Amino acid sequence: MNDLIKKQLVDAQATMDKAIAHCEAELTKIRAGKASAGMLDGIMVDYYGTPTPLAQVGGITTPDARTLIIQPWEKSLLVPIERAIMEANIGINPQNDGIIIRLVVPPLTEERRKDLVKKVKEEAERGRITVRNIRKDANSKIQKLKGESVSDDEIKTGEGEVQKITDAYILKVDKHAEVKEKDIMTI
Numbered sequence: 001m002n003d004l005i006k007k008q009l010v011d012a013q014a015t016m017d018k019a020i021a022h023c024e025a026e027l028t029k030i031r032a033g034k035a036s037a038g039m040l041d042g043i044m045v046d047y048y049g050t051p052t053p054l055a056q057v058g059g060i061t062t063p064d065a066r067t068l069i070i071q072p073w074e075k076s077l078l079v080p081i082e083r084a085i086m087e088a089n090i091g092i093n094p095q096n097d098g099i100i101i102r103l104v105v106p107p108l109t110e111e112r113r114k115d116l117v118k119k120v121k122e123e124a125e126r127g128r129i130t131v132r133n134i135r136k137d138a139n140s141k142i143q144k145l146k147g148e149s150v151s152d153d154e155i156k157t158g159e160g161e162v163q164k165i166t167d168a169y170i171l172k173v174d175k176h177a178e179v180k181e182k183d184i185m186t187i
Contacts, residue, residue, distance in 0.1 A: 002150050005142055005158035012138035012162055016131055016169040023127030023173055027180045030119050035068045035105045045084040068103040116184045124177035128170050135166040
């Protein structure tokens with residue numbers, strides 16, 4: 001296979017790896033009734049006027065399956081952390097006892113579980129669309145190689161390889177979504 005086509009395949013694979021990682025991160029943010037520090041990943045706290053990720057202003061622990069405890073590095077951050085959690089609208093009310101912030105994850109209702117599964121399906125579809133767009137870009141780059149001493153057969157072979165890679169990555173997205181759905185629906 002031509003080196004130019006191999007480079008396009010490697011680039012496409014690297015970009016698809018990033019797409020899968022992003023999809024995994026988005027799926028992690030969807031809570032499944034169990035407490036996990038990942039639920040708080042997108043929350044930014046006002047740290048002396050600078051938006052700072054929650055994980056950088058305090059320690060996050062999960063003493064049991066339904067509780068998260070946030071221990072701020074500074075006591076003055078208790079109120080800003082509490083405010084940031086409320087504004088993030090993650091469906092959990094923080095309990096501030098003056099030393100730590102406790103988050104008790106409520107059990108999911110059947111209706112809420114179904115809504116979360118819909119969110120998982122939407123996120124998985126976004127991941128699949130991203131992978132397909134990467135395939136489209138890779139194929140168009142391979143097509144542009146026609147003028148650079150690359151034969152039609154090599155281009156066809158390259159496009160076939162791109163399709164194989166795409167199929168493998170879409171399967172990965174589906175597996176991640178399936179695991180998350182199972183996690184949500186398990187009581």
